[in-house]
Amino acid sequence: MSHSSAAHNTFSQVPSYWSQTAVDYTAPEALTESLKADVTIIGAGFTGLRAAYELSKRNISVVVLESNEPGWGASGRTGGQVNPLAHAAPSKIIEQLGEVYGPRMLESYVNSGNELFNLIADNQLDCDAVQNGWLRGAHCQSAIKQLQEMHSGWSEYGLDISFVEGKELHQLSGSTHYDVATQVASGGCIQPLSFCRELARVSAQQGAQIFAHSPVQSVKPEGSDWHVKTANGQVTSQWVLFCTNGYTDNTLQGLKQTIVPLISVQAVTRPLSADEYRSILPSGHTLSDTRRVIYYARKDNRDRLLFGSLGMSEACNGADKSRLHQGLKKVFPQLKPEDLSLYWGGKLGFTADVLPHLHEPAPGILAGLGYNGRGVAMASVMGRILAQRVSGTKAEDLAIATTRLSPFPFHALHKVGTYGAIKCYEMRDALDVKFF
Ligand SMILES: Cc1cc2nc3c(=O)[nH]c(=O)nc-3n(C[C@H](O)[C@H](O)[C@H](O)COP(=O)(O)OP(=O)(O)OC[C@H]3O[C@@H](n4cnc5c(N)ncnc54)[C@H](O)[C@@H]3O)c2cc1C
Missing domain, CATH: 3.30.9.10 (D-Amino Acid Oxidase, subunit A, domain 2)
Structure with missing residues (x-):
């Protein structure tokens, strides 16, 4: 179901205004040991860190593996605008998703701004949050x-x-x-890299083990668990969550092709x-x-x-x-x-239907991605939904339908x-x- 990806270089933050002004943070070390956990999360942006926060809050053991540093991807570089709205009108979304999942998706968007600002307020995350519309x-x-x-x-x-x-x-x-x-x-903005660092800090306090500079090279079945390998370490867990969005590689076969x-x-x-x-x-x-x-x-x-x-x-x-x-x-x-x-x-x-996607291609493997430029609010919602699934919510009861990995049409030509x-x-x- 998976194969090794190419060798990775690992990086600290890209030079951005956010990296110059974010709250102080000492990036965690790389993984150099063999660990066992309930859940391995790949990618420490808004999606992965929200999932880590929710799971560690419930005392579920979590290891987060990030190729670079928490917030290195889009999450630490974004405009930081909290835009609680999809790109299409509700009638179109209901036509696309049907009468069950259509309204659930709409409700997720409508509540996503307040959900994010409440998370920030409840945990006193120091990230310049402003909810002024x-x-x-x-x-x-x-x-x-x-x-x-x-x-x-x-x-x-x-x-x-x-x-x-x-x-x-x-x-x-x-x-x-x-x-x-x-x-x-209910829209507003945050300092996005500070938000990532603060969410990583709180998740670690709750028991999440976060590793920087630890690109995942392969995910393979091991009995009823999954064996996740990095250059110098490994994790065995029942669940593996792919939270890699625009930086998705070939570790999970077919995932990269679902988005542009x-x-x-x-x-x-x-x-x-x-x-x-x-x-x-x-x-x-x-x-x-x-x-x-x-x-x-x-x-x-x-x-x-x-x-x-x-x-x-x-x-x-x-x-x-x-x-x-x-x-x-x-x-x-x-x-x-x-x-x-x-x-x-x-x-x-970016997804073909311009809506976020949730996948469960094998028991214990989840992926959440494709926010189409509205991920500050919705990636966090997705992280919460991934954590709900791991915590026992049935797939059919989630706010977002689990769909199969379908390639974006003409994916190979996406650059041109x-x-x-x-x-x-x-x-x-x-x-x-x-x-x-
Ligand atoms: C410049 C810019 C401006 C934006 N502005 C806005 C905005 O104002 N409002 C808005 O709502 N949205 C905006 N977006 C979109 C939003 O930032 C994203 O939707 C959101 O950050 C996605 O979060 P994520 O955690 O899913 O992915 P990311 O933050 O991209 O994180 C994915 C992480 O996965 C890691 N990774 C990948 N492969 C591996 C591997 N094999 N092993 C370990 N780690 C791996 C990467 O290193 C990366 O850190 C913007 C995006 C950009 C780029």
Whole structure:
């Protein structure tokens, strides 16, 4: 069911604004022994760490194995925006998932913002959490119709979503670029790397054993258990949870092919003057828009603005930088491209049905991934669901259906396809603004 993956290099954090400002943390050592546990978790991002937190809280023994350091993947590099909403309207999601799992998925999204902020508050996680709402601006006239459809559908399912327009929106966003937006009150933002480190700290206090620089090389059956091997150690456990999202490798055959890793890039400004900082998103909202090649922005809790989009390279080179410059000029023309001072990117998991996926391809093997750029809230929900399954909840009683590992159509061509799609979508976004 599995085979060894190629040799891995292991890394500390990528240079990002989050790695410069996160709470202090001493990364754990690599695994160098043979352990037995109830559960092995592969990947220490939002998904894996939430699962570790829930399981260790229930005194279930957990070993977390991370190739690099906790939060190294998308979770420590993300925009940190808590956006409790799927990409489609509820009617479409119910059509896709049916009358049982459709409403459960909607409920999971609707509650995901409060779930995350409650987790932070209950455990006093030091991660600059701000729950002051999320604005999603229409980039053109025809996108207003899309926002209306989302507003009416999701408010029926209890999402605290409303419209903000004209001068009020200009004031709340600090931008005249959007005239109509939806506002989701339970949205907000966190310092994502601090959140990972804090969740790792609490999970370790509860008994979870976390190992950094320990890429899993293989997972093989051993009697009724699983044998998980790293370069210098091994774990035997009844359950193995794959929480590797955009960084999924070939350790579990077929998992990598279920998603397309998309790259998101962002940059942070120089320290803003007090006036600049006050005038942009003055009430602490986060901001994103309806573009296919999205623009997103938020402030930190000090003196900076972070601005992001989709990209082609994790290093955020060339065309990615100029996309951010163009975007900043459009959305916040009071700032200049040279005000952006540090750039980085990371991989997120995109699924064919644009919804998160839960898999149980063999007894004791689980995988949760594919948050389609809305993982700050939903990866944490998935971690909780994985822990519920391990703790005895039947698969059919979970909020997310377990599905088989189906390859993303034309997966082998995804690099070329993504490049083409970004170019093409960028053009369509520009045409929208002109003609629609
Ligand atoms: C730049 C950027 C901006 C984003 N902005 C937002 C946003 O504002 N709001 C939002 O909701 N979402 C956003 N996202 C998406 C969100 O960050 C992700 O959905 C989420 O972090 C996924 O969490 P995860 O724990 O599943 O995966 P990750 O955080 O990617 O963690 C996976 C981990 O698995 C480890 N791993 C992989 N293979 C192995 C192995 N063989 N052995 C051991 N470890 C392994 C990797 O090292 C990695 O640390 C953004 C993503 C990026 C890249």
